[in-house]
Amino acid sequence: MRILIWHVHGSWTTAFVQGPHTYVVPVTPGRGPDGLGRARTFDWPDSVVELPPERLRDAGIDLVVLQRPHEYDLVRRWLGRRPPMVYLEHNAPHGCSPGVPDTRHPVADLPGDVPLVHVTHFNRLMWDAGGAGTTVIEHGIVDPGPLWTGEVPHAAVVVNEPVRRGRTTGTDLLPTFAHAAPLDVFGMGTDGLAGHLGLPPGRCRSHELVQKDLHAAMARRRLYLHPVRWTSLGLSLLEAMHLGMPVVALATTEVTEAVPPGAGVVSNRIDVLTDTVRDFVADPLHARMVGEGARAAALARYGLTRFLDDWERLLKEVTR
Known part of the structure; x- marks a missing residue:
C-alpha cells in the first residue's frame, strides 16, 4: 500500500513508518509546514519517500492519513481525487470557547465518511466528533532499549517552547521542583529558561539536542519529571519509561493510564511529587527498581508491534 502522510509529528511518524507499506511525504521548496519531507533528526526507513505536490497525482496513492483540517483540500488539489482517508488526531482539545468538553472536531464537518483516530482514550472522550466514526489506537514507541544509568542526580524534563506555552506545560511549577532536585x-526554545524562571543555572539547565542524542542524555538522569498540565500524552514520557527511568508526573489527561503503580508516582499534589523527586535522587537503587517497572509497563502497553498491528487492521478495513 502507498500511504500519503504529511510530516507533522516526527516522533509519532517514526513509529508509524516502521510498518510494511510505502509512505509518501510531500516535500516543497523551502520545506515549509506542508512539505517538510523526510525527517532529518529521526531515523526513518527507506520506505519513506519524498515527492513534490505536482508528482502526487501519478504516485498511486492508496490511502491518506490526514492530521490537519486543511489537508483535506490539499488532497483534492494535489491528487485530483479522493482516495480512502483517515483523520489522525494527535491532540486533546484546547479551545477557549465554547470550552473543552464542547469543542467540535474538524472531522465532524468534513464531507464523506472519514474515520477519526485518536491516540488516547482521554482525547476521544473530550472531543465532540459529531457523527463521525471514532476509534483509538494508542501510541507505539520504537524501543530505544534499557539505557538508564541514573548517574546524574538530576530530573530530566522534555518540553518544547516552555516559556511561550507557560502553564500548559507546567513551566510555572519548575521553580518548585528545582528546589527538590536540579x-x-x-x-x-529552552535557552534562557533559568533566567526566565529566576533560577540559578545550576538548578535549571537547558539543552537543545537532536533526537539521536536525546535518549542517551535523558537516561543519564536519575528520573523523568512530567509537569505538563494539558497535553494529549507526551511521547517523551513513554520514551523515558522505555529507557527504564522512574517517572514523576501530574495526574492529568492520559497519564494515569500510562503510568501504573510501580512505574513511578502520579499525583496532583505538588508536595507528594517533590517528595518523590527527592526520594529518587537520594536512593538510586529504588530509582532503578521503579524504572524497571516503568519499562515493563511501557513495553506491555505501548510496544511497537501492538501499535503497528492495530493500524494494519484499521487500514485494511478502510481500504477494503
Whole structure:
C-alpha cells in the first residue's frame, strides 16, 4: 500500500513508518509546514519517500492519513481525487470557547465518511466528533532499549517552547521542583529558561539536542519529571519509561493510564511529587527498581508491534 502522510509529528511518524507499506511525504521548496519531507533528526526507513505536490497525482496513492483540517483540500488539489482517508488526531482539545468538553472536531464537518483516530482514550472522550466514526489506537514507541544509568542526580524534563506555552506545560511549577532536585530541561526554545524562571543555572539547565542524542542524555538522569498540565500524552514520557527511568508526573489527561503503580508516582499534589523527586535522587537503587517497572509497563502497553498491528487492521478495513 502507498500511504500519503504529511510530516507533522516526527516522533509519532517514526513509529508509524516502521510498518510494511510505502509512505509518501510531500516535500516543497523551502520545506515549509506542508512539505517538510523526510525527517532529518529521526531515523526513518527507506520506505519513506519524498515527492513534490505536482508528482502526487501519478504516485498511486492508496490511502491518506490526514492530521490537519486543511489537508483535506490539499488532497483534492494535489491528487485530483479522493482516495480512502483517515483523520489522525494527535491532540486533546484546547479551545477557549465554547470550552473543552464542547469543542467540535474538524472531522465532524468534513464531507464523506472519514474515520477519526485518536491516540488516547482521554482525547476521544473530550472531543465532540459529531457523527463521525471514532476509534483509538494508542501510541507505539520504537524501543530505544534499557539505557538508564541514573548517574546524574538530576530530573530530566522534555518540553518544547516552555516559556511561550507557560502553564500548559507546567513551566510555572519548575521553580518548585528545582528546589527538590536540579533540573535538566531538554527541548526546543529552552535557552534562557533559568533566567526566565529566576533560577540559578545550576538548578535549571537547558539543552537543545537532536533526537539521536536525546535518549542517551535523558537516561543519564536519575528520573523523568512530567509537569505538563494539558497535553494529549507526551511521547517523551513513554520514551523515558522505555529507557527504564522512574517517572514523576501530574495526574492529568492520559497519564494515569500510562503510568501504573510501580512505574513511578502520579499525583496532583505538588508536595507528594517533590517528595518523590527527592526520594529518587537520594536512593538510586529504588530509582532503578521503579524504572524497571516503568519499562515493563511501557513495553506491555505501548510496544511497537501492538501499535503497528492495530493500524494494519484499521487500514485494511478502510481500504477494503
